[in-house]
Amino acid sequence: xxxxxxxxxxxxxxxxxxxxxxxxxxxxxxxxxxxxxxxxxxxxxxxxxxxxxxxxxxxxxxxxxxxxxxxxxxxxxxxxxxxxxxxxxxxxxxxxxxxxxxxxxxxxxxxxxxxxxxxxxxxxxxxxxxxxxxxxxxxxxxxxxxxxxxxxxxxxxxxxxxxxxxxxxxxxxxxxxxxxxxxxxxxxxxxxxxxxxxxxxxxxxxxxxxxxxxxxxxx
Amino acid sequence: xxxxxxxxxxxxxxxxxxxxxxxxxxxxxxxxxxxxxxxxxxxxxxxxxxxxxxxxxxxxxxxxxxxxxxxxxxxxxxxxxxxxxxxxxxxxxxxxxxxxxxxxxxxxxxxxxxxxxxxxxxxxxxxxxxxxxxxxxxxxxxxxxxxxxxxxxxxxxxxxxxxxxxxxxx
Numbered sequence: 001x002x003x004x005x006x007x008x009x010x011x012x013x014x015x016x017x018x019x020x021x022x023x024x025x026x027x028x029x030x031x032x033x034x035x036x037x038x039x040x041x042x043x044x045x046x047x048x049x050x051x052x053x054x055x056x057x058x059x060x061x062x063x064x065x066x067x068x069x070x071x072x073x074x075x076x077x078x079x080x081x082x083x084x085x086x087x088x089x090x091x092x093x094x095x096x097x098x099x100x101x102x103x104x105x106x107x108x109x110x111x112x113x114x115x116x117x118x119x120x121x122x123x124x125x126x127x128x129x130x131x132x133x134x135x136x137x138x139x140x141x142x143x144x145x146x147x148x149x150x151x152x153x154x155x156x157x158x159x160x161x162x163x164x165x166x167x168x169x170x171x172x173x174x175x176x177x178x179x180x181x182x183x184x185x186x187x188x189x190x191x192x193x194x195x196x197x198x199x200x201x202x203x204x205x206x207x208x209x210x211x212x213x214x215x216x217x218x219x
Numbered sequence: 220x221x222x223x224x225x226x227x228x229x230x231x232x233x234x235x236x237x238x239x240x241x242x243x244x245x246x247x248x249x250x251x252x253x254x255x256x257x258x259x260x261x262x263x264x265x266x267x268x269x270x271x272x273x274x275x276x277x278x279x280x281x282x283x284x285x286x287x288x289x290x291x292x293x294x295x296x297x298x299x300x301x302x303x304x305x306x307x308x309x310x311x312x313x314x315x316x317x318x319x320x321x322x323x324x325x326x327x328x329x330x331x332x333x334x335x336x337x338x339x340x341x342x343x344x345x346x347x348x349x350x351x352x353x354x355x356x357x358x359x360x361x362x363x364x365x366x367x368x369x370x371x372x373x374x375x376x377x378x379x380x381x382x383x384x385x386x387x388x389x
Contacts, residue, residue, distance in 0.1 A: 049256075053259060053260065059300070071300045077265070078256070078258050081252075
């Protein structure tokens with residue numbers, strides 16, 4: 001019965017072809033370092049799901065941001081778990097993406113024909129850091145407030161256009177409700193959309209070119 | 220890879236082992252995160268919204284027979300991280316010296332929820348919004364209200380001589 005259902009679906013969706021081309025690709029040689037990209041993808045999805053769940057209770061306003069997170073932690077069933085996963089997943093994602101990048105660098109996997117995969121990967125790394133930076137402000141506690149004050153100040157130290165960058169980041173000369181709102185918008189809409197799009201291209205390129213062999217002694 | 224060596228028997232191939240392990244680990248993660256996530260999402264629906272309390276409204280000795288005694292109190296509702304306070308009010312009317320022989324009206328007009336006032340000259344509760352008129356027994360004397368004034372039916376006088384009403388949030 002299930003076989004019939006599957007065959008019906010497969011005939012129309014091409015599930016077998018999808019599986020063969022997307023997941024059943026040949027690997028040069030089994031190596032745990034080659035799994036870091038998948039780990040990063042998994043973390044991205046995990047962050048996306050827990051993040052969506054957090055928006056059910058979180059409010060990005062200076063009046064309520066801190067209280068709403070307090071409520072998530074103490075008032076909602078398993079709120080501590082959802083936020084905990086999001087909190088630690090964020091740190092882990094930065095670490096995993098960075099080690100993934102190091103692996104590609106060390107094994108010289110960025111060379112022809114994978115230069116674009118590498119460049120897009122750099123974009124993904126920077127976007128991941130951007131997610132960390134914008135997400136850090138959202139709890140609106142002392143730590144996040146001053147971290148963002150310092151962070152935007154550093155961005156503002158760029159010669160000539162520094163002041164403009166600072167005001168663009170903060171939504172004005174001071175850290176305010178506008179800052180919180182635009183960080184929130186960047187954190188849940190703009191950066192994730194950019195990440196998802198670039199991840200799509202990144203994955204397409206990996207499937208197209210296959211995974212690179214580790215360099216041998218002759219290389 | 221190496222499973223060609225052991226022919227037949229109950230050995231599972233390396234590939235199948237990986238598949239099964241991945242499935243089990245994935246399932247466990249899915250359940251461990253998925254079920255709490257559902258509880259998290261539906262949490263407000265499991266909380267009981269109704270709050271009830273005995274509320275002191277005034278010294279019993281101050282309430283005279285046959286003269287409406289106005290009182291008011293404030294309730295604070297906490298919804299998540301937001302606090303809203305609502306004012307409530309009413310009138311105590313003692314009918315005789317018997318300390319239980321009294322009615323306690325809610326001053327919320329049964330028409331559209333404005334607060335009625337006692338007017339001694341008219342001997343009636345008048346609603347300022349649409350001229351709803353209620354008698355001392357709470358019955359509608361005129362105007363648009365569809366039913367008599369609501370009553371607080373549970374009340375008690377404490378040992379200190381304070382009249383308390385039982386308030387239940389609906």
